[in-house]
Amino acid sequence: MEPVCLVEPVPSSGALRVNPAALGLLRGLTRPLHVLAVFGPRGTGKSFLMDRLAGQGEGFPCSPGIWVWCLPHPTQPDQALVLLDTEGFPEQEGDKTKLSQLFLLNVLLSSVLVYNTRSEGDPQRQLDRLTYVRDLPQMVQVLDECSWENSFLLSSVLPSFVWCLRDVAPDPCLDEVLEATGHELDSALSSPQDLEDSPSSCVQRLFPCRKLFRFCSPRVDGGHGEPPSPADQLHPTFQEQMGCFKDYVLSRNPKTMVGNRVVDGAFLADFLERVVDLLSRDKPVLLSEICNDLQQEGDDYSVGYPMDPTGGAPPRRAAASDAQPSVPEPKRERVVPLQAFRPAPPVLAQAAPGTAQPGAMEEPMCLIENWPGGELQLNQRALGLLQSFRQPVVVVAIAGLYRTGKSYLLNRLAGKDRGGFSLGATVQSHTKGIWMWCLPHPRRAGHTLVLLDTEGLGDVEKGDTKNDAWIFALAVLLSSTLVYNSLGTIDQCALEQLHYVTELTERIKVKAAGEGGQQEGEDSAEFVQFFPAFVWAVRDFTLQLKLDGREITEDEYLENALKRREGQPEKLDLPKKYLRQYFPSRKCFVFDRPAPRCDLPRLAELPETALSPEFLEQTQCFCSHVHQHTGTKTLPGGHVVTGTLLGTLAVTYVNAIRSGAVPCMESAVLALAQMENSAAVGEAVAVYEEQLARRAALPTESVQELLELHAQCEREALRAFMARAFKDEEQQYQWQLKDKLDSKRSELCHRNELASSDRCTAALMELSQELEERVCEGSYSVPGGYQRLLDDQQEMVEKYQLVPGKGIMAAEVLQQFLKSKETVAQAVLQTDQSLTDRQREIEEERTRAEAAEREAQLCQEMQTRTEQLLQDQERSHEEHVRQLTAKMEEDRRQLLAEQQRALALKLQEQERLLREGFRGEVAQLGRQMQNLRKEMSRPQRSRCVVC
Template sequence: MWCLPHPRRAGHTLVLLDTEGLGDVEKGDAKNDVWIFTLAVLLSGTLVYNSLGTIDQRALEQLHYVTELTEHIKVKVAGEGGRQKGEDSAEFVHFFPAFVWAVRDFTLQLELDGREITEDEYLENALKRRQGQPEKLDLPKKYLRQYFPSRKCFVFDRPAPRCDLARLDELPEAALSPDFLEPAQRFCSHIHQHAGTKTLPGGHVVTGTLLGNLAVTYVIAIRSGAVPCMESAVLALAQIENSAAVGEAVAVYEEQLEWRAALPTESVQELLEVHAQCEREALRAFMARAFKDDEQQYQQQLKDKLDSKRTELCHRNEEASSDRCKAVLMELSQELEERVREGSYSVPGGYQRFLADQREMVEKYQRVPWKGIMAAEVLQEFLKSKETVAQAVLQTDQSLTDRQREIEAERARAEAAEREAQLSQEMQAKTEQLLQDQTRSHQEHVQQLTAKMEQDRKQLLAEQERALALKLQEQERLLREGFRGEAARLEQQMQNLRQEMNRPRRSVCVVC
């Protein structure tokens, strides 16, 4: 494996996988070669097949592995009786890589019937099927065209004189043959420009982690004696990737929260807006990574976690506000407490002085900024704790008659009741804001899921349109070559594909 930053696509890595050669007589295990070829097909987005000399019948016979691919790969999980009912080459075309045939040490002239032809025309002529040819000889051509409708060919002259081939790695580029360098540069340019991003069925982009997990999944299946199944592999990968997507999304939420949230906030609404921004970014991260979460199982897991984060955030905000308010009150009430201890209010008219000083302290408290959402509740608790002191001062104030004391006591109870009512209204408003945020959160999940499903639908439609165009090209070739029966079967495949493309997609249903 050789990995390097893609020279033309930002954010992409070009991964080159090199397999051991096929057909090595010293290995003596033909099954090993079939599995290597199969694994290369499953893992690659572009498959480069190397051969020496020319593309003749012998070269095609050596590529007999292509005729066995459907025996070693399944697209869908088999139902009762083994293979998936109705599975044919049409299923494989969606998921097989583009095919590039690189012919090394090529010595022929690119000519056909006296005219110069391109490398691609050379390949297509070599793959041209001819009526009356024995079926065994025709199979590699048939299946190569059937499974790899996207094909490209490059031919390379010998890179250097025979005497220099043994030390080819040591030669500077200037010492290599121009007839080798020119197609080599065109080959590299083609790979850089046209090799598509590796995707899974459904259009999900394969990352480095996914590629590693995909390789492990297929190799385990091969070593166990089973036939690798694309659908099973994708479902297994989806479970791994979707779990990771939930974890990544939660991490994004926490990272966003760290620099967005300054606790305590002045209102519940301000806090919920911060949560909404963080949740939106977390959802984007999840949607970018998750795939085949058809039942929204993992999205629901994420929503549950984010709901818990919101509850935790509200609790932290209340604690921060409460701590700040208590600290402010402790500082502001020191002078009042000291006067009570010194008996400054145990004099005629002391109760009114006490009330005046307490009101002044409350006014100072209310002017202090950044107290947060617990300001009223903490103040109410503080004033409640001072009711006993106030009553004691009231009772010892000799300037007041018994009737005046009753009036003052009733006034204090009324003020306390008014504060309680106001606090109750604030609590009700908080509850309503939290309920509104739950509705907003649900709508955000539905909105992003709808956008993702629409994106997935467009990707799938693009895949199907590409497959349809390639099948149409192959049908035209079959008709030109006289294989009308195969062309008719291909037409049926195309009709099935068109019906699939026109089938209504399911609606979004998110249960939260």
Template sequence: MEPVCLVEPVPSSGALRVNPAALGLLRGLTRPLHVLAVFGPCGTGKSFLMDRLAGQGEGFPCSPGIWVWCLPHPTQPDQALVLLDTEGFTEEEGDETKLSRLFLLNVLLSSVFVYNTRSEGDPQRQLDRLTYVRDLPRVVRVRDECSWENSFLLSSVLPDFVWCLRDVSPDPCLDEVLEATAHELDSALSSPQDSEDSPSNCIERLFPCQKLFQFCSPRADGGHGERFQEQMGRFKDYALSRSPKTMVGNRLVDGAFLADFLERVVDLLSRDEPVLLSELCNDLQMERVVPLQASRPALPVLAKVAPGTAQPGAMEEPMCLIENSPDGELQLNQRALALLQSVRQPVVVVAIAGLYRTGKSYLLNRLAGKDRGGFSLGSTIQSHTKGIWMWCLPHPCRAGHTLVLLDTEGLGDVEKGNVKNDAWIFTLAVLLSSTLVYNSLGTIDQCALEKLHYVTELTERIKMKAAGRGGRQEGEDSAEFVRFFPAFVWAVRDFALQLELDGREITEDEYLENALKPREGQPEKLDLPKKYLRQYFPSRKCFVFDRPAPRRDLARLDELPEAALSPDFLEPAQHFCSYIHQHAGTKTLPGGHVVTGTLLGNLAVTYVDAIRSGAVPCMESAVLALAQIENSAAVGEAVAVYKEQLGRRAALPTETVQELLEVHAQCEREALRAFMARAFKDDDRLFQGELMVRPLAPAPGVMG
């Protein structure tokens, strides 16, 4: 497609309207989106920069509003690339309301936000021209809470901030200039003269990832622009390798969701109403839930097959993945691990945690579409599930995805000898899942919250950075936790109260949010579970369930037919299953890399090994370890692709050296494409460099 106008200003009024034709194009994009937006002063070459990202000579027109260009992603075949080009602002006073709204839309829609300016005098002045950033905390909130938490939570959902400084004077020491860019950005963002709400301080406080690129003029070097091309290549590689677009709860975004989100935000801005991201995203997700059917459809279950012929990841019944010995020692079940690592599809990981004897296993069996069998249920006062059990099933709603259900050992068992064991089980559920279900009985009261004290210990049991790297402060670490923690669902079982507050009916979500409000005059240490639930899990959902059957039948619950279950349990249970199937996100790693079963198994190994050694699991170290494993495998796959392609082309006539070199180049490009499809976190191109120095040369005797 060619670029089309997505958002245009209404003449004379300054309002914005959305182009329905452009929305239709977005809704046709079913893959996850990688969205790059550019914003900046007039005449700084924004459209030229975006055309280079698109790989086109000319594309974007210099026209008012926001223009969109949808393209296949050049290096990530499972994603679509969406480029947004926005009209520039001038030094003279103009319609500041319109420009502020255009800026807000750029930030909210993008996964990478590019601020483009010319190199004119003091770099600090260039940043301070972005005055519209001050409107972000005022107009956009993650939740409807007017407290210090808003800026903190915003930093977990905003895009990468990339500053492109154009027409920098050419420097003969190009590498030294490139190495100095980070220092210039740090200097511009930490000027001691800045006021607290200066644009520089707002950028530093709100955007978690900041990067600076400097470009000389394309006409430098006597008109050939070799230096500009090298700088553009670095920028393009960085911009296209960043995370795909996610919303609150780290949910990947497709075109239909982005189109609906844009329409709602433009409407809210036109009415000068705040944009409440959690509420807006939840509303949009609920609208996309498939209506409940009269009977619950069963999840497809893999049939028995002869040994050795089962598809990778096929599981007829759950298996223990992480075993818990009587003395509290955790270890991996190698058979279950090998099965998990055989799953090459992306995984949606739903883990359930909670006190023992609260019906966690039964709820997971409902998610799996199993009325009988599945996760084993206990009927006595003793904890039944030990360790963490796993069930891999075809996802009922997403083709090409595997649903991984994790049933965790009940917390608070009085017979346990190791009191720290529960905290590690809860921590592993958080680290491995993309959606965490917390299961409890009765009501969400102070007692229930105190039993969820494990959430207050997460910062003691998980760290983001390896020792000696970055020296980040506690608040910054917390922002990173929020960015990559799972979505949180509270399932309240055997709930017998009316959902009413101050004489009016309330929703389940309102019930949860009211329970998590801090109590006035209460010491903060007594409200820590509330604080950390709000702080670490901005994406929250609540479901309440009546008792599934009379007390006398609970001991044989897995034997009861559907007709014997309480309708007051069945309806919310169907609603819960439908919501989880539709909205539980694919597991991703920092940087947006989609996790397969292979990667999930390697993550489990890394985390359990750290716990067994007495260390604290480190997310950065885990990702780096996975990068080593995956990138080494990517190199091996790329070499195999090269040899395969060369073998196919060997029969073609190659009578000259030039023809032979062309065949080699074609095979090399295919190998590089295979490497890029699997590799991740190869920021320094070490593995790509290893691939390029491998002996990828034509085999003797090919030419002739």
């Protein structure tokens, strides 16, 4: 196809309108979309740049609005390439509203946004012309009524930002500065005079994935006028720069919406229509609401499915006519793209037939990449794979100093003697970032074991303790058991090396600001709700487990090492204090050296016979404990975390770190609850439809039978919702579900009436066919014909009454049929010469009386039907209240159990502090326990919106 106008301004009003023909082209694209949009000042060669991306000499016209060009992706056959070229903005201030709206559409529609400018004077001035970026937080929101800052949420869903600086003259000094910084665009953005709302600051805050490309003049003669014609020869340097730019932008991930879901052309077209309509009415754009509404409409979208981890196109949703509609996925923030090359697809093992496990990874892959400079980024393919696991997850993370054998220990947990996490054999740190391995849990059917191998802490080559602290914090936040791996003994040196635990309160917040946010001396019980169990693995342990002449267990060895001693400097005491406060569930394992030192570099290749028997026994005990006692990853309140939710948590925390914020656990859980509860509504509706398709045989013989069918399906839908929803404290989502199920009941009643009406009409048409033929033949236009007509009509009615399966509309359809035949009967009556005038009057009166009686009976049936519907509404209300009450009671029991465990742990810690002489901390702990007891005695909130 050639480029066509997608969005154009209306000349009379300046408002934007969408071209239906272009929407039709978009809707024909069924593959995932890779959308590149260009925006910038006039006369900077935007269209020329997009034409080069399309591989064409000329294509885009220089016309107002946004033009679209749909092409096959040149390197990814499973994707479609969509190029968007937007009119340039003028030197002087133009129609700011229109240009802001055009910029907003570029941002919302694209997976890569290219800002194109010429290098004229100070590059900072060119970026400061992008004033439209400041309007984004006011014009678009991600979630409605979310406690998180909207700008932060926007940064998680906006596209990659690529700045193309054109016609740059060679400048060796500038090159040296940019190369020394390691990040060209951030260097160009940095300015000590930047205000918080300057375009430079807004770009830094809203677009965490940024890239700068500098281009020389494309003309061989070095001119800076019009772009060269197709016949002109391009400058070799420009061609090289263009190749790098093209490789980068085409390797970005497909277009995704809220929820990290790839979309096809149909979804993007409907999304565009909805956004333009909101802009025309000066209403803010609420992304989560738009995406959720479009998913709920049941059109044939790809959206709602996670990216296929193998790189293929996502599966298609069922059509609206299918018996079982698709379940919309939880809404999640989009993950920023990672790198300039396309990552290799993960290797999946085939699942055994009939197993619940959809597949497992044959080898680990990097989940969170740690780029030079300490920048953490999520690997899209690993994330998509993790989110494809719908089972509960048991997450074991290992952390510790580099070159201490962490990866080997995880391989043993995975039950792999060969392969698995890569082992390094030199003094250099081998694992970078956080690597993931998803496997069927060896002891819990229907659970996935997620092993996380973290980058070694304290790498002298990296020298970035802040980056190490973030890696450690992520391991704590994502795991249900954290294994800390160290060498030698647990002495003061080992504890000082674990200083990352003392920084957790600086790296993690429990509550968002303004909601009782974190204060100094915050109750450690609030952290304990989120933190994992703690296992200390001491490697190459050579001491005897004896204390004061008696043998002790490994756990006693750990607790003795954590015993605090009065008079010790507070700084030295902090690791012990925080380990005891934040990790009350602790376990210790010691390991002999697995093999002679000379064999350690090839440890992964050694057969078990070459390993120390003591080490093998210790490893077996360690693996058995972790497999048996590591709990399913849960959120406060006991909500079970699946692979899908774990991936969303990873997105939330990494995006917070990338934006410079401190991850807030409560905000993450609340945002996750919004997404999960919305998905729970969709899943419950799908369960209702599935149950209905399995049970329904329309039409039913009575309204009561139909309502019982609805009640059975509604109960199953409610169970599905209650099983998945959590923290729906205002019952907002249950109210949504109730509205949807009420609509489903109305729709079911209507369908039942139509099915009954169709069947009754068909039966009457068949039974009355002979009667109609006699009327047409004039068989009743003879003396005595009227009585004969009545007899034949009565015979037909009697046969109709015997037809099975007519449903609830039998009487009403019969009444309508007989009323339609009154004119024929009246004509036969008037022409029947065997009847006197008096007899005709009597017959007319009798006919009217019978019709009135049937009408009265029909009204009685309608009244009875209405009363049954009202009774079912009351039943539905009681069912919602019953299941809600049961869930609230279960949540209350779960909360009390958590609080009782926290109180018991505080009592134990209080006793230890008393024995150790820390009376000041005992008093503080006593106040915390008093507050906790008050919380436990507080009556359960009884407010129920549904009620």
